[in-house]
Amino acid sequence: MVNIKDIRASNAAFKASKHSVIAVFVGATSGIGLATAKHLADASVDPTLYILGRSRASATSILDDLARINPHAKLNFIETEISLIKNVDTACDEILSKEKKVDFLFMSPGGVTFGGRVESSEGIDVGLALRYYSRLRFVHNLLPLLDASATPRVIAILAGGKERELDLNDLECKVNFSAIRAAGVGTTQLTLAFEELAKTHPSIAFIHKYPGFVNTGAAGKILDSVPGILAIPARLVRWLILPIISLFFSTTPEVAGERGLFLATSARFPPNKSDTPGVTLPNGVKTAESTIITEGRGNGVYTLDENDEVSLDTSVMPGYRSDGTGKIVWQETLAVWDRAIGRSA
Ligand SMILES: NC(=O)c1ccc[n+]([C@@H]2O[C@H](COP(=O)([O-])OP(=O)(O)OC[C@H]3O[C@@H](n4cnc5c(N)ncnc54)[C@H](OP(=O)(O)O)[C@@H]3O)[C@@H](O)[C@H]2O)c1
Incomplete structure (x- = not known):
């Protein structure tokens, strides 16, 4: 566990080092991503930040806040619905045309909602796209810019360490869909895809974090989405019990944002190729253990819990690593993207 005192010491050291960063x-536009963007804006000298969201109008106050926090920040808002792969490509083309490198790619879109499978015009379940297919498309498209950075990090906030069994014949949950199952499939594919990409991009650190219960309003949205007869108890829980649980058991977005900045900047998470890019570790905090270690060297992929401690492998992961499931997942992902782009053309 990395305690918040050490997180704050590390973030203060990053701020004192007067770094300038480019982050996507x-x-x-809310929650953990917004809180992290604010902390990064505060702690870096003249950062360039790309914020992607669905509504420029509702992002105005967010951009004003970021400009207040750091008047030297170069703020770019890209208005886009990123559950569509073609929109991800357009947004990435804009970033590729303007930047020579990207230091951090921080991804936290979406959330779990109950109800059925909602297919986009590209044939992908929207929730699964936000959790997996679109996130990985951002990574894939921005690899040249990440590779050009001295300290590149890819950070996904989802459910690292909660990987489950996959049905390789139904990775898109077309045959057997439930909200919980789709959440698990996105989580497992994300970790496996990070491990595949780390093999060919050893200078990038890949972090998949489970944030724990953060009081961003996401839990309320989940309960609001429960359909049918269960909607009544779900609403009761939402309005009567959730506020009490939130009070005692949740983290604030503010603290989650401090942890987000730590993930982006600390030497605790080295990539495969390099030992110490990042802020020197506070006393007592150790380098994290990668998901795969070969001949004493980590692969630079980390699955983390809410306290930024490395998660233990779930029972499925060792087998998936030895039987090549990651490669199959990645090939299937490329095929889903090709199909999606084909439909949008
Ligand atoms: N908070 C928790 O307790 C918790 C626990 C476990 C896992 N997680 C996971 O961690 C991630 C971040 O959680 P959070 O609580 O920070 O979430 P949040 O506050 O609900 O924020 C989600 C973000 O995703 C964006 N988004 C949603 N659909 C989009 C779309 N179609 N196109 C573009 N942007 C879209 C939202 O933008 P808009 O403003 O456009 O809606 C918002 O900026 C989520 O994936 C969540 O499932 C959260």
Whole structure:
């Protein structure tokens, strides 16, 4: 566990080092992404921030806040619905045309909602796109800019360490869909895809974090989405019990944002190729253990819990690593993207 005192010491050291960074935030119009963007704006000298969101109008106050926090920040808002792969490509083309490198790609879009499978015009379940297919498309498209950075990090806030069994014949949950199952499939594919990409991009650190219960309003949205007869108890829980649970058991977005900045900047998470890019570790905090270690060297992929401690592997992961499931997942992902782009053309 990394305690908040050490997180704050590390973030203060980053601020004192007067770094300038270029960061892309997908899903930072609220919640953990927004809180992290604010901390990064505060702690860096003249950052360039790309914030992607669905509504420029509702992002105005967010951009004003960021400009107040750091008047030297170069703020770019890209208005886009990123559950569509073609929109991800357009947004990435804009970033690729303007920047020579990207230091951090921070992704936290979406959330779990109950109800059925909602298919986009590209044939992908919207929730699964936000959790997996679109996130990985951002990573894939921005790899040249990440590779050009001295300290590149890809950070996904979802459910690292909660990987589950996959049905390789139904990775898109077309045959057997439930909200919980789709959430698990996105989580597992995300970790496996990070491990595949780390093999060919050893200078990038890949972090998949489960944030724990953060009081961003996401839990309320989940309960609001429960359909049918269960909607009544779900609404009761939402209005009577959730406020009490939130009071005692949740983290604030503010603290989650401090942890987000730590993930982006601390030397605790080295990539495969390099030992110490990032802020020197506070006393007592150790380098994290990668998901795969070969001949004493980590692969630079980390699955983390809410306290930024490394998660233990779930029972499925060792087998998936030895039987090549990651490669199958990645090939299937490329095929889903091709199909999606084909439909949009
Ligand atoms: N909060 C928790 O307790 C918790 C626990 C476990 C896992 N997680 C996961 O962590 C991630 C971040 O959680 P959070 O609580 O920070 O979420 P949040 O506050 O609900 O923020 C989600 C972000 O995703 C964006 N988004 C949603 N649909 C989009 C779309 N179609 N196109 C573009 N942007 C879209 C939202 O933008 P708009 O403003 O456009 O809606 C918002 O910026 C989520 O994936 C969540 O499932 C959260």
